[in-house]
Amino acid sequence: MTQSKPNLEHPTFKIVKDSLPASRFRATEFRGQSTLIVEPADLHRVMSFLKSDPRCAYDFLSDVIGVDYLGYPAPMPGRFAVIYNLVSSSRDDRFFVKVFLDPSKPTEGTEQDPALVIDSVTDLWPGAEWTEREVFDMFGIRFNNHPDLRRILTWESFPAHPLRKDYPVRGRGEREHYRIVDRTSS
Amino acid sequence: MGIEAALPTDAILTTQLKRVINWARRSSIWPMPFATACCGIELMATACSRYDLARFGAEVMRFSPRQSDLLIVAGRISVKMMPVLQRIYEQMTEPKWVISMGACASTGGVFDTYAVVQGCDQYIPVDVYVPGCPPRPEMLIEGIMAIQRHIDNEGIPPKGPNGKRIPLNIAVQPTHVVRPQPLPIGLR
Numbered sequence: 001m002t003q004s005k006p007n008l009e010h011p012t013f014k015i016v017k018d019s020l021p022a023s024r025f026r027a028t029e030f031r032g033q034s035t036l037i038v039e040p041a042d043l044h045r046v047m048s049f050l051k052s053d054p055r056c057a058y059d060f061l062s063d064v065i066g067v068d069y070l071g072y073p074a075p076m077p078g079r080f081a082v083i084y085n086l087v088s089s090s091r092d093d094r095f096f097v098k099v100f101l102d103p104s105k106p107t108e109g110t111e112q113d114p115a116l117v118i119d120s121v122t123d124l125w126p127g128a129e130w131t132e133r134e135v136f137d138m139f140g141i142r143f144n145n146h147p148d149l150r151r152i153l154t155w156e157s158f159p160a161h162p163l164r165k166d167y168p169v170r171g172r173g174e175r176e177h178y179r180i181v182d183r184t185s186s
Numbered sequence: 187m188g189i190e191a192a193l194p195t196d197a198i199l200t201t202q203l204k205r206v207i208n209w210a211r212r213s214s215i216w217p218m219p220f221a222t223a224c225c226g227i228e229l230m231a232t233a234c235s236r237y238d239l240a241r242f243g244a245e246v247m248r249f250s251p252r253q254s255d256l257l258i259v260a261g262r263i264s265v266k267m268m269p270v271l272q273r274i275y276e277q278m279t280e281p282k283w284v285i286s287m288g289a290c291a292s293t294g295g296v297f298d299t300y301a302v303v304q305g306c307d308q309y310i311p312v313d314v315y316v317p318g319c320p321p322r323p324e325m326l327i328e329g330i331m332a333i334q335r336h337i338d339n340e341g342i343p344p345k346g347p348n349g350k351r352i353p354l355n356i357a358v359q360p361t362h363v364v365r366p367q368p369l370p371i372g373l374r
Contacts (some may be wrong), residue, residue, distance in 0.1 A: 081271060154266070154301070155265075155266055159330075162301070164299055167300075168300070169299055170298060170299065171298065171299070171300025171301075172300075173298060174265060174300055175265050175301070175302065175303055175304065176304075176308075177302075178265050178268055178309075179269075180272065180309055
């Protein structure tokens with residue numbers, strides 16, 4: 001397989017780099033999809049700039065996705081990633097922002113990890129509320145200043161974050177040992 | 187009905203009360219459709235005019251469990267959905283029967299994951315298992331007819347000494363002959 005050089009011609013790269021000189025950025029591209037990799041501490045500032053700057057004007061947050069790179073064949077800058085899928089409706093453009101996070105504690109359970117915390121963007125795009133809740137539910141990545149950070153897909157007492165790669169796909173007995181409701185107990 | 191054409195209008199028929207009640211009960215099964223996945227689409231097709239579940243007296247789909255006596259579990263049941271299914275089963279009036287329609291409701295199917303119950307018979311008593319992914323409408327009708335045959339012969343479903351329902355444990359067998367599929371069209 002030949003490795004082609006990523007095409008970093010997307011104009012947003014230069015605008016962000018020139019306008020926010022204090023921040024450290026990395027950039028990548030794959031089949032026309034450009035991704036800006038930012039440090040977790042810079043995330044909210046960069047996102048706020050991408051929304052408000054008229055040359056960027058990313059007014060729509062299409063999706064927020066979590067990724068676990070445990071066992072990934074290529075070396076990655078961190079184990080977890082959160083990807084923001086931005087769309088500009090006025091310029092008809094799509095752009096990705098990615099944050100890498102490394103856990104500092106064991107990831108088997110639901111233990112709160114201060115290394116897996118980033119800033120919420122719900123104040124910029126209110127639609128991020130449910131997608132950030134999904135990332136929290138599936139990967140245990142917490143969001144500062146989120147108005148209602150509860151689990152959204154699994155139930156409240158679920159003992160793990162199930163999309164982490166160290167969680168077995170058949171679960172740890174949750175589906176077998178679920179409570180049976182009958183007339184005496186309900 | 188046709189029976190009044192064969193008999194004089196002032197005739198008297200004698201039979202057992204049990205048989206009349208069983209006949210009335212099996213001819214008016216009201217299903218509660220618990221459709222969570224693609225089996226629900228096939229369940230809708232079964233009720234529509236081409237397959238016409240009304241021929242078996244089971245066309246009145248009741249979306250209130252308190253008005254129905256046949257629970258058709260059609261589709262995969264997630265663990266989070268299981269309490270809802272159990273509550274619906276508890277709310278149905280006696281006597282009641284349960285059909286597990288399709289591979290996912292009976293065994294979990296291809297969804298062997300942490301979130302999907304591997305067979306709803308672990309939590310509620312299932313009387314008839316209808317195989318298929320999804321089953322054809324004929325198969326579902328066969329499952330309903332299996333319950334009708336049981337009602338005709340036995341009446342009210344059996345209960346164990348602890349008062350819990352004993353499942354009938356009927357597995358429907360395919361009624362159609364599997365023929366060779368047509369050859370794919372391709373360039374040679």
